[in-house]
Amino acid sequence: MTRVVRIHEQGEPEVLRFEELQLRAPGPGEVRLRVHAIGLNRSEAMFRRGAYPVRPKFPTLIGYEGVGTVLALGPGVDGFKVGDRVSVVPNTSLGDIGMYAEEAIVPVRSLLHAPPGLSDVEAASIWMQYFTAMAIIEIGKATVGDYVIVRAASSSVGLAAIQLANWAGAVPIAATRRSDKAAALQAQGAKHVIATEEADLVAETMRITQGKGARLVFDPVGGPDVDMLARAMGDEGILFIYGGLSGQETVFPHWPAALKGLSIRGWVASAIWNKPERYARAQNLVLRGLAEGHLKPVIARTFPLAQIADAHRFLESNQQLGKIVVTVDS
């Protein structure tokens, strides 16, 4: 029997329930893993609450990112062997695999070899954050001379974007609601921090950029502040919206977009892993960035699996700086 977390109904973190299940043998193209560490994603809290476009079929497993060791191979699995330490890339639908568990059945297309030199906790944190933030490189072509506004900068993806912007020679400007995280964000590579509830983001950005505006904005929030972000941008900039955390509609910022030729661009990390060439390129970049020290996972806090509900509470508290990782005792 395997200890797994399932949810039987939508709701607060208490609905994350421990159960003992008989896990099936891995099918064709699948492996069975012993899970060592689980990277938490905000989408999982939304899935738990019922606020995600993928709705659970109850009871459902949960969790799709992490690190483990291959215990058994299904038929036709190439490239991995029993005992390999692997990362699980969150390219499955929420509920399809259950990484909140001691063991999990995972399709081989979700596996990458775990990067050498990273702890389990670090290796469980990297793929969602860097593949998501890779938008600013792959699509935005961030480069020397660019200014990049990173909204919700203290999230794992926000910090990944700050690291990628710095690597590309661009100047990251962290936008965060209050200034209490400013020093921590600067320590993590943000050249500038603007607390949007305390300062005028447009005026501050124009001051920092000497009137030029930001060429890139990376925003998981959307909603009414997008107009302000657009007014802080420069000619032919790209404003990525990669989430809807505001819960509000985003009105297209008509006049700033028209007069400056701005693009408001939707983005999800699947745009990396669904395209084989791009996926290969992004993997190589992330591994090289980690090896060369341009990229470094920031772990906000770890929780043991037994405290998964507390981990979700912390995830939804917006107090963290970086990735929340849950560890599984073997």
Place this chain on the structure above:
Amino acid sequence: MTRVVRIHEQGEPEVLRFEELQLRAPGPGEVRLRVHAIGLNRSEAMFRRGAYPVRPKFPTLIGYEGVGTVLALGPGVDGFKVGDRVSVVPNTSLGDIGMYAEEAIVPVRSLLHAPPGLSDVEAASIWMQYFTAMAIIEIGKATVGDYVIVRAASSSVGLAAIQLANWAGAVPIAATRRSDKAAALQAQGAKHVIATEEADLVAETMRITQGKGARLVFDPVGGPDVDMLARAMGDEGILFIYGGLSGQETVFPHWPAALKGLSIRGWVASAIWNKPERYARAQNLVLRGLAEGHLKPVIARTFPLAQIADAHRFLESNQQLGKIVVTVDS
């Protein structure tokens, strides 16, 4: 004394008032023109009504596109001489110059030599429409295998976009409200016509594109139908919004944009003429396209200057197919 049209208050076409003015001599970098033909733009009707972001200072001149002959040069004018036949590019603010007139003072930066082989009426029609539609080439990189949805297809800019798409080997899909203009649009190069009030644009586009969706959309309307347009698009497409004719807010189409990586991009023709390299390239393309027959101005109807109010009424009636041009007797 010169006969000019001015407006003293915002309102219906009747506010377009004929007056006799003593025109000043051209200043540094300006010429004085005899006007032969005036290209009408929808922005002028909005300016007249008070629905344009540039508000008139009353009384104000009106009109910024057309063709004429140079009558006199101000100091420091190079590249043009008295007697030259010139096009006036609408790169001034509405109200700055008055092309609704027998004569006008125009800055030399708004002049291009009138293309040989075009009548005055044709030459008065080309620059706004082709520079605006050039978005699909310059930014959208329309090419063989692309499908391009052109909304408000019977406008002068819409027809210009259809011509440019065909020249690039892309397939233009005209979106128009009712099917009464379908045959005329097909005769003007639209490979497909979808009457949005009579057919399901998403289903029709998916049928035409064999499930691939349109890579480009070119839309001067905005508003609630943008979500439908986004659902008719394919992977990493670009939806240009170059006007707000709906008068309604455009909600960013969050999920289609996220899942397909769509860009919703603002656009105005000044993005061509404000960038010297792009301006030179676009001029050359338009002249070559006209000379080679890829581009051909479509004149909906001409009016004499004395009937300028009727011309505005027709402009606002949405009955036209192509450009409305006003002729000036010399």
